[in-house]
Amino acid sequence: MAMFETVPVVDVHKDNFKEIWPSLLLSIKTSTFIAMDTELSGLGNRKALIAKSIEDRYKSIAGSAKSRSILSIGISCFKLSSVTNLSTNEGTASGQDVPQCPEGSRGCGWNFLVQTYNITTLCEEDYVVEPGSLKFLVEHGFDFNRQYSKGVPYCRGNDKDEKKADKMSLRQLFLEVLQAACPIVFHNALMDLVFLYENLYACTPQNMASFLADLTEMFPAGVFDTKYITDFKHKMPASYLEYVFRQCLRTNKEYASSGRKHAWASFPTYPEGFSHITRCNCVRPGLAVPSNIDKDTQDKLKATVCESYAGHGWCSRGNSCTKSHDVDLILDIDFLAQSKKSRKRKRRRDNQKTDVENGGSTEQDQEEQEMETNIAEMSLGAKEVSEMCENDTSKTTDKSEAILSGAVGNSKGPVVSGKHRAGFDAFMTGYIMASYVSEYGTYSGSLKMEDVGLEHIRNLVYLTGKDIPLTVVKSGFAKTSKEHREKFSKFCLQSS
Numbered sequence: 001m002a003m004f005e006t007v008p009v010v011d012v013h014k015d016n017f018k019e020i021w022p023s024l025l026l027s028i029k030t031s032t033f034i035a036m037d038t039e040l041s042g043l044g045n046r047k048a049l050i051a052k053s054i055e056d057r058y059k060s061i062a063g064s065a066k067s068r069s070i071l072s073i074g075i076s077c078f079k080l081s082s083v084t085n086l087s088t089n090e091g092t093a094s095g096q097d098v099p100q101c102p103e104g105s106r107g108c109g110w111n112f113l114v115q116t117y118n119i120t121t122l123c124e125e126d127y128v129v130e131p132g133s134l135k136f137l138v139e140h141g142f143d144f145n146r147q148y149s150k151g152v153p154y155c156r157g158n159d160k161d162e163k164k165a166d167k168m169s170l171r172q173l174f175l176e177v178l179q180a181a182c183p184i185v186f187h188n189a190l191m192d193l194v195f196l197y198e199n200l201y202a203c204t205p206q207n208m209a210s211f212l213a214d215l216t217e218m219f220p221a222g223v224f225d226t227k228y229i230t231d232f233k234h235k236m237p238a239s240y241l242e243y244v245f246r247q248c249l250r251t252n253k254e255y256a257s258s259g260r261k262h263a264w265a266s267f268p269t270y271p272e273g274f275s276h277i278t279r280c281n282c283v284r285p286g287l288a289v290p291s292n293i294d295k296d297t298q299d300k301l302k303a304t305v306c307e308s309y310a311g312h313g314w315c316s317r318g319n320s321c322t323k324s325h326d327v328d329l330i331l332d333i334d335f336l337a338q339s340k341k342s343r344k345r346k347r348r349r350d351n352q353k354t355d356v357e358n359g360g361s362t363e364q365d366q367e368e369q370e371m372e373t374n375i376a377e378m379s380l381g382a383k384e385v386s387e388m389c390e391n392d393t394s395k396t397t398d399k400s401e402a403i404l405s406g407a408v409g410n411s412k413g414p415v416v417s418g419k420h421r422a423g424f425d426a427f428m429t430g431y432i433m434a435s436y437v438s439e440y441g442t443y444s445g446s447l448k449m450e451d452v453g454l455e456h457i458r459n460l461v462y463l464t465g466k467d468i469p470l471t472v473v474k475s476g477f478a479k480t481s482k483e484h485r486e487k488f489s490k491f492c493l494q495s496s
């Protein structure tokens, strides 16, 4: 059974938006769940974003969402097509008559059909582009010329001119996502949710309780946050998107070959002349580190890896860092370390490191550091992702010799265009969710998410620096906001 090597991402912009619209809508309407990601022009005051009070955090993010904008949106539509029992179904070709598991049994292969879209967007109102974000985006291949010339236009806040409202617009697209009434998945959801609400739905409410109440009506099937699930349920040494994604790739491959529960993704065949596809490469750039290397070599290997990147998926030195940012190498080393010591002891490496370096840092320092890296990760960082896209696989070289001699200094490949990042990030998020569905879900004959039994990880949103999640729930005292009620009643009329 071959692992997929490239992920097709449909590149959507102003000039092909209407052409793509019908297929985009069909993908949304037939999804089992939808994973989303946004790329933002900035995030506002960093300190305010990690305020102790969650209410203050919400207010500062909402403030940022009113003055900043969304540069691109990734939508990855996952449709659970079958759950197969591999023990009786080895080698069944996709699209063939796939036998279903008997009802009540725990299915083995959870097969998803995936369609991913990257939409370049352009806010038509004034917005702030932070110098830091600008520098970062440009350094990592973001093409602002393309964004200004090709971005699908939208306006923030409440609906403006009703009569001029376009049936095929970004704001309408967001309503279509809500109307699909399937679960929405993010990796670190809070920022995305607030920005999407303010930019494509309505003015965000004054207080967080109303915001959360609104969300419960907007997303009746719930919100899943893969960062929260990773940190608090799945428990891995790190939880940044690419790290978790590449670990899930490994696990699914291993489990598929040994007949254990796993997730499988396949993609539609796009017509020959369909020119809007970019293929993002998932092949690991180098060879795996052998699992039987001695302690000395292991230590040497470890010294070639950038600690900051290994822990957070982000490094302030960026391209000029002399150490390796290769996530597969990082995963190999983590695997070796875990098999040497107790695999049960899955403490976060980044916390250990902070303790050692700072001789015990303050909680605030740690939170700030984590926030910095989360911020970079959630909207500006993860440059390796853009490198993965459009990378020529023929450049894959045998690095293992170099790795083992400890000679690897800089394993970063050429920086290529980051224009498909939101799309591929959304795919990675969805793939992680698919893996968790196969791991924590139970197949009972239904292919719907509500029947898989994931209520215990639903509507729990990751909060940086906190041990508890933000729960998406309508509290007894909270009211939905006036803006939402107005919008929602129109929306309900439209959908009935």
Ligand SMILES: [Zn+2]
Binding pocket: 306, 307, 308, 309, 315, 316, 317, 318, 321, 322, 323, 324, 325
């Ligand atoms: Zn580095």
